[in-house]
Amino acid sequence: EADIYQTPRYLVIGTGKKITLECSQTMGHDKMYWYQQDPGMELHLIHYSYGVNSTEKGDLSSESTVSRIRTEHFPLTLESARPSHTSQYLCASSESNQPQHFGDGTRLSIL
Amino acid sequence: DQQVKQNSPSLSVQEGRISILNCDYTNSMFDYFLWYKKYPAEGPTFLISISSIKDKNEDGRFTVFLNKSAKHLSLHIVPSQPGDSAVYFCAASGLQGAQKLVFGQGTRLTINP
Numbered sequence: 001e002a003d004i005y006q007t008p009r010y011l012v013i014g015t016g017k018k019i020t021l022e023c024s025q026t027m028g029h030d031k032m033y034w035y036q037q038d039p040g041m042e043l044h045l046i047h048y049s050y051g052v053n054s055t056e057k058g059d060l061s062s063e064s065t066v067s068r069i070r071t072e073h074f075p076l077t078l079e080s081a082r083p084s085h086t087s088q089y090l091c092a093s094s095e096s097n098q099p100q101h102f103g104d105g106t107r108l109s110i111l
Numbered sequence: 112d113q114q115v116k117q118n119s120p121s122l123s124v125q126e127g128r129i130s131i132l133n134c135d136y137t138n139s140m141f142d143y144f145l146w147y148k149k150y151p152a153e154g155p156t157f158l159i160s161i162s163s164i165k166d167k168n169e170d171g172r173f174t175v176f177l178n179k180s181a182k183h184l185s186l187h188i189v190p191s192q193p194g195d196s197a198v199y200f201c202a203a204s205g206l207q208g209a210q211k212l213v214f215g216q217g218t219r220l221t222i223n224p
Binding site: 004006009033035040041042043044045048058059090092097098099100101102103104105 | 113115120143145147152153154155156157160200206207208209211212213214215216217
């Protein structure tokens with residue numbers, strides 16, 4: 001079982017604040033992903049990384065940015081939060097072509 | 112353009128009966144398919160997968176069937192149990208899983224006692 005942790009689990013914050021969502025995995029997986037999901041909708045890939053110092057934008061355009069300085073850590077940052085950023089953010093990791101393992105997500109609400 | 116579609120937002124099944132969840136895809140380059148299960152306030156959990164070289168894969172109570180000509184896959188759960196109540200996501204990928212996953216919208220399964 002992969003161990004992947006996301007913090008915070010819930011965040012309610014005002015417009016214009018800078019936010020960082022944390023994601024860490026202890027399995028040494030090379031590949032890591034960020035998805036955005038709205039209720040009743042599919043998961044949309046917004047960022048991914050295939051290794052340290054490698055990051056790519058996903059299929060859904062996002063104003064967020066990511067970094068991958070260490071294998072186990074893949075934080076997502078919003079420089080200036082807006083109500084349109086309200087959503088659930090899910091982090092995942094995988095080894096090679098194996099199934100992705102997900103964290104429990106961060107539910108973000110921007111007032 | 113949605114490449115993976117789960118046309119039933121919800122499904123209700125009696126405990127002990129068979130649950131059948133369906134998924135359609137449009138991209139003929141997809142050759143690896145997965146089902147994930149998601150409980151409220153938790154992340155999706157991998158359930159079962161199938162490669163396009165097979166038409167069936169079984170794991171305990173869960174069986175996935177793939178019909179490549181119809182671009183359709185289904186997940187069968189038998190017998191259904193109350194703990195199976197969750198949202199089920201279908202996902203697809205190319206290059207036998209090497210490419211990014213594309214997810215369907217999910218189907219909420221409710222098992223009634």
